[in-house]
Amino acid sequence: PKGWHAAGSKPNSYEMGMDKGAGREGNNCATIQSKDKKINGFGTLMQGSSPEKYLGKKVRMTGWIKTENVAEWTGLWFRVDKGKESIAFDNMETRSIKGTTDWKQYEIILDVANDADMLAYGVLLAGTGKVWFDDIQFDIVDGQTSTTDRLKQGPSNLKFEE
Numbered sequence: 001p002k003g004w005h006a007a008g009s010k011p012n013s014y015e016m017g018m019d020k021g022a023g024r025e026g027n028n029c030a031t032i033q034s035k036d037k038k039i040n041g042f043g044t045l046m047q048g049s050s051p052e053k054y055l056g057k058k059v060r061m062t063g064w065i066k067t068e069n070v071a072e073w074t075g076l077w078f079r080v081d082k083g084k085e086s087i088a089f090d091n092m093e094t095r096s097i098k099g100t101t102d103w104k105q106y107e108i109i110l111d112v113a114n115d116a117d118m119l120a121y122g123v124l125l126a127g128t129g130k131v132w133f134d135d136i137q138f139d140i141v142d143g144q145t146s147t148t149d150r151l152k153q154g155p156s157n158l159k160f161e162e
Helices: none
Strands: 005-007 014-019 029-034 042-049 057-082 085-090 097-112 118-126 130-141
Touching: 014 042, 029 042, 029 118, 085 097, 097 130, 118 130
Parallel strands: none
Antiparallel strands: 005 042, 014 029, 029 130, 042 118, 057 085, 057 097, 057 118, 057 130
């Protein structure tokens, strides 16, 4: 799709593009589908943009996702960068989508720092299967809303009991 590009650890193991008429309301949508029978890695269809409109704000990224035979996992991902450093990040790995699912809306909420210089985002597919995605949006949310930022999560399971 125009403005989007393929990336990931194994982008050549996936077909990525548009699926005309397959969107949740009969419109076009984007898709990522595995080409190989076994993939040790992931592919993503992504884009980057200026954070100017969102500097100093809490931002919710939403998108609609549908899956078929996802063996490992898929999800939205959203990253806020400052120079070469990621300063906020969530890829839904801890609440990933697996198997075959119908259209459902998902969200990621991150703080966009005043000195951020890039937003990067998309949908990734780890392993095999197929994912369709549609209607990605960004909204400024109330400052009291909790983020889903994986970089801000504290230590966990330090005694390895889980």
